[in-house]
Amino acid sequence: MIEYLKEFDEYIIKEEKSIAKQVRFYRNKVEILNTWNRREIYITLYKDGRKMTFSIENPDRKKIKKRIEEAKKFFKFIPPSPFSISIDRNYSNEKIFDRNVVDEEKILDTANQVINSSNGEIAGILYSRIENIRLINSEGIDESDENSMFYISCRMLKNDCSAHYTFCSRKIGKIDEKEIDEEKEYINKKMKFKKVKEGKYKILFSPLAFSNLSSNFADFSSAFFVKSGYSFLDGKIGKKVASENISIYDSGIEKDGLFSRKFDDEGVATRKTIIVERGILKNYLYNSVTAKEYGKNTTGNAGIVVPVPWNTIIEKGDCKKEEMMEELNGIFITNIWYTRFKNYRTGDFSTVARDMAFFVKNGEILYPLKGIRISDKIDKIFKNIEKISKERKQIYWWETSHPVFSPFVTVKNVNVTTGL
Amino acid sequence: MEELAEYAIKNSKYYTEIRIEKEKIDEIIFTNGDFIDISSDEKYGFSIRVIDKAIGFYSSNVVNKKEIRKGLKIAEKIASIGKNKIFLSEEKINEDRYEIKGKDFQIDEKIDLLKNLSGFNKKNFISFREKQGEKIYMNSEGSKIFSKIPRIYLYYLITVGREQASREFGNVSGCEVIGEWGIEKKMEEDINFLKKIEKGKKAPKKGDVILSPLISGLIAHEGCGHPFEADRIIGRELAQAGKSYIRQDMLGRKIANEEVSIEDNPLVERAYGYYKYDDEGVKARKRELIKEGRINEFLHNRQTAYEMNCKSNASSRANYGKEPIIRMANTYFKQGDYSFEEMVEEIKNGVYIVTFMEWNIDDRRINQKYVGNEAYIIKNGKICGIAKHPCIELSTFEIFSKIDAVGKDIEFHPATCGKSEPIQDMEVSTGGADIRIRNVRIK
Numbered sequence: 001m002i003e004y005l006k007e008f009d010e011y012i013i014k015e016e017k018s019i020a021k022q023v024r025f026y027r028n029k030v031e032i033l034n035t036w037n038r039r040e041i042y043i044t045l046y047k048d049g050r051k052m053t054f055s056i057e058n059p060d061r062k063k064i065k066k067r068i069e070e071a072k073k074f075f076k077f078i079p080p081s082p083f084s085i086s087i088d089r090n091y092s093n094e095k096i097f098d099r100n101v102v103d104e105e106k107i108l109d110t111a112n113q114v115i116n117s118s119n120g121e122i123a124g125i126l127y128s129r130i131e132n133i134r135l136i137n138s139e140g141i142d143e144s145d146e147n148s149m150f151y152i153s154c155r156m157l158k159n160d161c162s163a164h165y166t167f168c169s170r171k172i173g174k175i176d177e178k179e180i181d182e183e184k185e186y187i188n189k190k191m192k193f194k195k196v197k198e199g200k201y202k203i204l205f206s207p208l209a210f211s212n213l214s215s216n217f218a219d220f221s222s223a224f225f226v227k228s229g230y231s232f233l234d235g236k237i238g239k240k241v242a243s244e245n246i247s248i249y250d251s252g253i254e255k256d257g258l259f260s261r262k263f264d265d266e267g268v269a270t271r272k273t274i275i276v277e278r279g280i281l282k283n284y285l286y287n288s289v290t291a292k293e294y295g296k297n298t299t300g301n302a303g304i305v306v307p308v309p310w311n312t313i314i315e316k317g318d319c320k321k322e323e324m325m326e327e328l329n330g331i332f333i334t335n336i337w338y339t340r341f342k343n344y345r346t347g348d349f350s351t352v353a354r355d356m357a358f359f360v361k362n363g364e365i366l367y368p369l370k371g372i373r374i375s376d377k378i379d380k381i382f383k384n385i386e387k388i389s390k391e392r393k394q395i396y397w398w399e400t401s402h403p404v405f406s407p408f409v410t411v412k413n414v415n416v417t418t419g420l
Numbered sequence: 421m422e423e424l425a426e427y428a429i430k431n432s433k434y435y436t437e438i439r440i441e442k443e444k445i446d447e448i449i450f451t452n453g454d455f456i457d458i459s460s461d462e463k464y465g466f467s468i469r470v471i472d473k474a475i476g477f478y479s480s481n482v483v484n485k486k487e488i489r490k491g492l493k494i495a496e497k498i499a500s501i502g503k504n505k506i507f508l509s510e511e512k513i514n515e516d517r518y519e520i521k522g523k524d525f526q527i528d529e530k531i532d533l534l535k536n537l538s539g540f541n542k543k544n545f546i547s548f549r550e551k552q553g554e555k556i557y558m559n560s561e562g563s564k565i566f567s568k569i570p571r572i573y574l575y576y577l578i579t580v581g582r583e584q585a586s587r588e589f590g591n592v593s594g595c596e597v598i599g600e601w602g603i604e605k606k607m608e609e610d611i612n613f614l615k616k617i618e619k620g621k622k623a624p625k626k627g628d629v630i631l632s633p634l635i636s637g638l639i640a641h642e643g644c645g646h647p648f649e650a651d652r653i654i655g656r657e658l659a660q661a662g663k664s665y666i667r668q669d670m671l672g673r674k675i676a677n678e679e680v681s682i683e684d685n686p687l688v689e690r691a692y693g694y695y696k697y698d699d700e701g702v703k704a705r706k707r708e709l710i711k712e713g714r715i716n717e718f719l720h721n722r723q724t725a726y727e728m729n730c731k732s733n734a735s736s737r738a739n740y741g742k743e744p745i746i747r748m749a750n751t752y753f754k755q756g757d758y759s760f761e762e763m764v765e766e767i768k769n770g771v772y773i774v775t776f777m778e779w780n781i782d783d784r785r786i787n788q789k790y791v792g793n794e795a796y797i798i799k800n801g802k803i804c805g806i807a808k809h810p811c812i813e814l815s816t817f818e819i820f821s822k823i824d825a826v827g828k829d830i831e832f833h834p835a836t837c838g839k840s841e842p843i844q845d846m847e848v849s850t851g852g853a854d855i856r857i858r859n860v861r862i863k
Binding site (some may be wrong): 029304351418 | 449451452454455456457458459460461462463464465474475476477478479480481482483487491494495498501502506526527528531535543544545577578579582583584654655656657658659660661662663741743777778779780781782783786787788789791809813814815818841842843863
């Protein structure tokens with residue numbers, strides 16, 4: 001295939017082969033098992049200052065040749081755009097790989113274990129995937145990588161109370177029954193809901209709730225989103241964007257990180273990149289093109305067009321979650337969803353509480369609240385972080401764009417509104 | 421394609437469906453006046469669904485008899501593992517072939533269009549996307565549907581000073597529809613409006629609100645379409661898109677003023693959510709979800725229709741390579757008899773919201789919020805100046821019970837609806853008429 005590409009100044013070919021399985025259950029029964037078998041090739045071509053990207057499913061030599069010939073005809077119409085490929089072969093490959101994640105019997109057993117652990121109605125999914133990636137580029141890179149992922153996302157419902165449990169790993173794992181029991185405790189509380197009153201509250205976010213805000217924060221650090229108006233972090237390198245209690249980094253090399261990868265979509269070694277260090281914005285996430293535009297080096301986060309976070313890591317704090325709860329006068333929020341922005345540049349947004357949220361006084365849960373919406377600014381939330389727990393959990397589910405290693409976090413002065 | 425599909429159906433011992441699909445997606449991106457990327461993705465694969473005591477689903481982009489045999493075997497094994505048989509509603513067997521034809525433009529014309537738009541202001545993101553979908557659907561009962569549908573879509577986000585606006589354009593059509601979108605005019609208007617927002621006035625704290633079809637359509641989608649999806653009602657989406665305020669026994673119950681009728685119709689020609697048959701081979705029809713204020717019907721696939729003792733209303737749709745699930749198509753407030761001027765005349769104190777940026781709703785679909793972008797103050801029956809980001813945050817029931825007027829003109833706007841896991845982003849449209857909501861809190 002390489003012979004077809006010799007006339008191009010630069011090229012990248014990435015081949016992905018994957019098998020994925022998903023068990024989906026609801027009303028306490030397994031209903032469907034999905035299997036996906038995929039083979040796809042992604043090609044980036046660059047010639048005379050012009051670039052084009054395309055993908056072909058289940059490719060063979062004939063299909064590839066045909067598409068490259070078609071692409072050549074388009075090139076004269078394409079406007080010039082900058083492109084470059086960086087080289088960094090400092091590959092770290094300590095991440096876990098477990099082929100068993102797609103073992104059908106094992107995943108069905110685990111799904112049934114999850115179902116049986118519920119004391120109410122339960123629904124959710126168990127998803128697993130293995131993939132092989134091979135990347136060849138015009139700078140002489142020819143590397144392979146293999147990845148596995150396994151995650152459970154389920155929700156238990158009892159009367160009007162609900163709780164969400166997630167489990168993520170690169171290896172097939174047993175669910176943490178103690179943690180499920182903790183979630184079950186929330187829905188066992190026989191307390192009457194009260195409508196939330198609008199105002200400013202101190203809020204304790206669970207790891208699940210905070211993962212949503214953190215994944216948004218990390219997405220905003222992509223240099224492409226910064227330049228195209230999608231980020232409140234524009235122009236803030238070196239400035240305070242969060243409380244000095246918090247440090248946030250991106251890692252493509254986390255041993256058990258679901259999205260860890262040996263190299264990015266240009267073939268550049270992935271790494272750990274500090275986004276926020278003690279409240280100060282240190283870096284955006286770059287691919288080679290955006291790095292050049294900003295006069296920086298790539299951070300190994302390509303995306304050919306958009307640099308993407310791999311796994312977002314919130315540095316552990318020094319508080320125990322029990323202590324954070326004991327000291328709380330405010331609201332404990334176990335989950336949020338539907339985070340939407342009025343303005344990406346100013347960070348004005350709102351998000352809606354989901355599952356249980358409790359009004360807490362002197363550490364005592366008084367009653368569950370309904371109708372909570374956080375209507376605030378994303379940077380204000382991060383600047384008002386007071387405490388971060390030692391406990392941290394990897395979260396990946398419907399409401400995070402990528403995995404987040406997320407702790408319990410207390411934030412003061414959060415604006416709560418309601419439509420009820 | 422047809423021969424391979426027939427091969428799968430003939431060789432299955434249970435109820436079986438197969439979709440063989442081709443998709444070609446082309447996208448051009450510009451930002452801040454600069455060309456960023458042109459991409460072209462080609463997909464070709466099959467998906468088999470076997471239903472007996474469970475559902476076995478197998479999808480692959482290796483399209484040949486050997487792989488189909490393998491997929492069928494895996495799906496059949498899974499279908500047999502459950503304890504109780506899964507039943508589907510009885511539906512008419514359909515055989516049809518339909519194609520929506522559209523014109524293509526030369527690549528340089530498309531690039532010129534985006535280049536021109538991207539030069540309108542300093543900070544923007546513009547994406548233009550064309551999707552050509554070709555599909556054969558077959559099931560073991562004998563339904564056989566061939567379809568070819570082009571979808572075309574443009575999105576922009578513009579930043580002017582500290583203000584932002586976004587807009588979507590989209591149709592089931594070829595490029596010939598682009599001229600009707602009036603993108604340049606809209607973009608210019610949006611830029612000019614953003615420059616003026618800062619000088620806008622705060623909306624009254626309480627009053628009447630007129631919402632344009634951009635927002636009324638979103639309310640129809642979020643506050644009616646989603647909670648009326650029968651799979652949500654029975655808890656299948658509990659861990660993802662959530663549950664519903666609707667229970668199965670609420671059919672016929674009054675939920676809104678008599679002025680309110682909300683429909684979902686896949687057959688609105690050229691609308692972004694158009695289709696003629698769903699992904700279970702059922703012929704599409706209009707769904708009257710709320711009829712004159714009463715809950716009239718839910719959105720069903722064959723499985724939920726059987727469970728709720730009715731017929732499917734063809735709401736089963738699938739993304740490429742994914743299982744079919746219950747989806748909306750084109751969801752809207754049915755037109756009433758008010759002109760816009762009549763609606764405004766009767767308002768002493770209020771606000772007219774034309775466009776939005778931020779919105780959200782809780783997962784039972786009750787607690788809603790919409791923040792206006794282009795919006796105007798209404799005083800003593802007249803529009804008088806810009807309202808600075810008025811916000812309505814209300815319950816679905818308050819909205820439905822306070823609508824007292826619905827406009828007589830309807831329009832549709834494209835949207836992308838997310839549901840299921842792995843997420844399926846489905847092309848839909850939202851819209852309908854202007855609505856007037858009386859005496860609500862405005863923030």
